[in-house]
Amino acid sequence: MQANVQLPLFDSHCHLNFSDFDGDRAQVLNRAKKSGISHICIPATKQQEWLPLIHESEVPSKENPVDIVMALGLHPWFISEHKPEYLEVLDKLLEQRSARVVAIGETGLDFFDHNTAAQVRDKQLALFTGHVELACLHKMPLIIHSRKSHDDILQVLRRWKPERAGIIHAFSGSEQQAMEYLKLDFKLGFGGGITYPRASKTRHLAATLPINSIVLETDAPDMPLNGYQGQRNEPGRVKLVAECLAELRGISFMEVAQATSHNCRSLFRI
Ligand SMILES: [Zn+2]
Structure with missing residues (x-):
């Protein structure tokens, strides 16, 4: 392989718009490019992020070393800040969306705190x-x-059966849950979590699920990889996730890079 061949890595989940990157976003992107990342998907977490993200996406892509696409949504962590009418605003934005708005999210449910009130x-x-x-x-x-x-x-997914399905980000559920998502055509996102030897259940799934159901992610600035604990995560490290997955599956790095990138591109239609 020639040294200058662009690898096709796709970071399907990176919060590059967070203020954690305000000081050095351009360098982070250049490092990502050098690590072979061709695409990054930024999922919004709050309504206030939507317009700045859309505005940023109008920067001609040749000025960005990496192709950036986005998802618009409201993250369950910030539930107290989301107003019901934001969904109507989202509906309107999606109606007139540009080609760079490729998905809806980040959305979901977080019941990690067992004391989460029923309300x-x-x-x-x-x-x-x-x-x-x-x-x-x-x-x-x-x-x-x-x-x-x-x-x-x-x-909820079984009831609505969204036809273009999507991604379950940072999947760490059971094998049975994984199979249920696959039946609904969903892809599972794997990131830094699989680099920890103790994550044996998730590593086993990443090693054995059909490769066409897997996408890679960093969730940067969060979810540092093994060996980088306590540091800000960044999109270039999706390369290390790909290397880890290649080792777990006993296939080549290139095979992982191409398959997972293809999965994202066909899902997002880019
Ligand atoms: Zn996220």
Whole structure:
């Protein structure tokens, strides 16, 4: 392989718009490019992020070393900040969306805190269902955050059957849950989590699930890889996730890079 061949790595989940990157975003992107990342998908987490992201996307792509696409949605972590009318705003934005708005998310359910009040759960569920309805209406894929909530997520997805499915980001559920998502045509996102030897269940799934159901991600600035604990994560490290996955599956790095990138591009239709 020639040294200057562009690898096709795709970071399907990176919060590059967060202020963590304000000081050195251009360098982060240049490092990502050098590591072979050709595409990054930025999922929004709050309504205030939508317009700046859309505006940024109008920068001609030749000025960006990496192709950037985005998803628009409301993250369950910030449930107290989301107003019900934001879904109507989202509906309008999706109606007139540019080609760079490729998915709806980040949305989902987070019941990690077992003390989550029933009222908060209901609010999360209503908001998530609203996103799924929009995915059906606009025929777009979803980017879903799920913690201790896979069965609730699956229930909503089985009811609505969004035709373009989407990605379950940072998947770490059971094999049975993985198979249920695959039946609904969803892809599973694997990131830094699989670089930790103790994550044996998730590593086993990443090693054995059909490669056409897998996409790579960093979730930068969060979810540092093994060996980088305590540091800000960044999109270039999706290369290390790909190397880890290649080793786990016993296939070449290039095979992983090409297959997972193809999965993202066909899902997002780019
Ligand atoms: Zn995220």
